[in-house]
Amino acid sequence: MMLKGSTFCKPSIIVYYFMWTGFKRVVRAGFMGFWRNAFVSLAAIFVMTVALFVIGSTMMIEKMLEVSLQNIQAKVDINVYFVTSADQVDIDSLQISLESLPEVEEVIFTSREEALAQFSERHQKDDIIMQGLEELGDNPLGSSLSIRAKETSQYEGIARFLDEQQIAEDPQDPLIDEVNFLKNKEAIDTLTSIIAAVERASYITMVVLVVAAVMISFNTVRLAIYTTREEISVMRLVGASNMFIRGPFMLQGIMYGVASGVLALLILYPIVLWIGPKTENFFQFNIFTYFVSEFSQIFTVLVGVGIIIGMISSLLAVARYLRT
């Protein structure tokens, strides 16, 4: 038997009115579904809250590590000690050359007089040293440059540069007396590898925790939707469009995300308030101050991630029941 083609019509512009009506119905159904399955909704919110709490905590631990590592890095430097007869023009020239290196963050000059003043202040209670200084009469200390690199791994390159400078010097009229890199090298290498290991470990831990949290949330939302599979089948039978079916569940997913994001923040607040002074003492970083000053960012991340997890979980879970 030969039969004619499809008779479906294209939607007209009048449909917009019905789209608005449909939107209102989807929103109403979403809210009703949320409250009607209150127990399941609560379970999903609870699991997502735990997941978002883990994500929020990880974010703050990561920041704390970052700041404390920066503090440690700030304490690492290379010192170049000049001979007492060094010409200031040569020192200034070396300082300019060092400052032009891309890996150099900062170069601080300490004059002979400043070095002596610092030395005297450090040893003012040591009579023997002070007496020895007086007997010498002249300032035995040379001026120096303190060099700080952008990354601890870059000190080796700076030390190489200084070596080249020393090699190029006239042996009869040296400028540099000593570079303390070799003395510090072992400590710097150890610190560099510790920093790298801690960063790697914290990233891996964060990724594992976040993935686990997201997967648990996905499954909880899927379970919540599983309880309504009969309803979805009825929706399909009465000719509900896929968007009409998905809509309320997506909205529920968003509600789970918002509620759990806010709850996670409410749980984090007293914890960081309590732990803040302790982190300040230990890491020189007050986590409570960070939480308050970066609240909008933390709020956006937690609630945003919550909404995304809730919505995607809902979409994936419903899609399973929409396949023909």
Added chain:
Amino acid sequence: MIYFDKVSKLYNSGNSVALESVTFQVAPKEFVSIVGHSGAGKTTLLKMLIAEDVPTEGQVFFESLDIHKIPRGKLPKFRRKIGTVFQDFKLLPHKTAFENIAFAMEANGRSDEEIAENVPQALALVDLQDKIWNFPGELSGGEKQRVAIARAIVNQPDIIIADEPTGNLDPIATYEVVQILKKINDLGTTVIMTTHNKGVIDELGRRVITMDEGRIVRDDAEGKYVL
């Protein structure tokens, strides 16, 4: 018109035959009963009609449309042309009779005014005006099935498909449901119903297709239940 053209359905990589070269047609406004033992292929046949299942071979036409060539996104629109009634009613337990029927109209994008007007009319047709605010849990089996029928007809579909609609009902409720389906058919809607119930077939006195092991073994213009 509905036309099944040599439709076969195989499951388990061809080891199990649900339908075998089924060919028949149903004219508009016809009332057709499909009878057969469990596993004869009746429900599979109805699933083909609402695009819930896809034939392994053959085609199913609704009017001029090859049902299984309808794009997935347009299936909901197609399904609105068909009202479905099931043995287990498939009512939403947390919605009242009114809300269950209104839900079908909402899914079709009908306005609140239309819903307020049409739902009571549909309930009146199945004689359940007094149960409009009752939840399914507060209704008898027969009443639930009548609500399901009201939901199926409220969008004025071209066809009603009823899969064992009296399977869970006592004789009185069965009689009432059959009378309602007859009334709907008399008003111009095509009805395709599967049943095991000989009494229902005798009562109807309409066309009967008998199936056995996935094949049509009889197609009688006037109701005869022969198995």
